Amino acid sequence: MLSSILRPHLDIIFVGFNPHPYSWERGKYYAHGSLWRIIRKAGLGAIYDDSQLYDYNYGITDLVHDKPTREAHEITDAEYAAGVVRLKSELKSLRPRTVCFTGKGVYKFFVGLKTTKGIEYGAVGQYENIRLYVVPFPSHKWMTDAVKVEHYRLLCDFLPAVHPSRTEKSLVLTPAETVE
Numbered sequence: 001m002l003s004s005i006l007r008p009h010l011d012i013i014f015v016g017f018n019p020h021p022y023s024w025e026r027g028k029y030y031a032h033g034s035l036w037r038i039i040r041k042a043g044l045g046a047i048y049d050d051s052q053l054y055d056y057n058y059g060i061t062d063l064v065h066d067k068p069t070r071e072a073h074e075i076t077d078a079e080y081a082a083g084v085v086r087l088k089s090e091l092k093s094l095r096p097r098t099v100c101f102t103g104k105g106v107y108k109f110f111v112g113l114k115t116t117k118g119i120e121y122g123a124v125g126q127y128e129n130i131r132l133y134v135v136p137f138p139s140h141k142w143m144t145d146a147v148k149v150e151h152y153r154l155l156c157d158f159l160p161a162v163h164p165s166r167t168e169k170s171l172v173l174t175p176a177e178t179v180e
Helices: 021-026 036-043 050-056 078-096 104-111 145-158
Strands: 012-016 058-062 100-102 120-127 128-134
Touching: 012 104, 036 128, 036 145, 050 058, 058 078, 078 104, 100 104, 100 145, 104 128, 128 145
Parallel strands: 012 058, 012 100, 100 128
Antiparallel strands: 120 128
């Protein structure tokens, strides 16, 4: 089982579709590590798993947080709609600076669009004075890490001038994690 990692006034809340069974079984978001690898490469923090999110004033949740599936299309439109209602209520209460949707499809459901056509990565507007941002799904195989990192790196512009990711002397990357 996974529980959202949320508290008031976070700098960024990352929002995905729903948990993958691998993560659900381990009780850790992105247990395979793809999001954390991209976050490290983008300079957003030396994060290796979800237990470190609060160290950077980040949070994470899913639109449908209580139904693990291998594919996002296994979730019904009604389940997504209920998840959007829940998320919007949480955002009004929690008041984060930025909500970062990890995929165009996640944002599509949040704003009630029928298609991802026309959705671009980057800043996409606001909801209740909260910045909305869309990045590539971190596990996409058809996009290189270098391309994904460039989209995530722009999130640094939305962080406060004094933020843990800005004050770290250096992010320690393993040789396999060097930026391409």
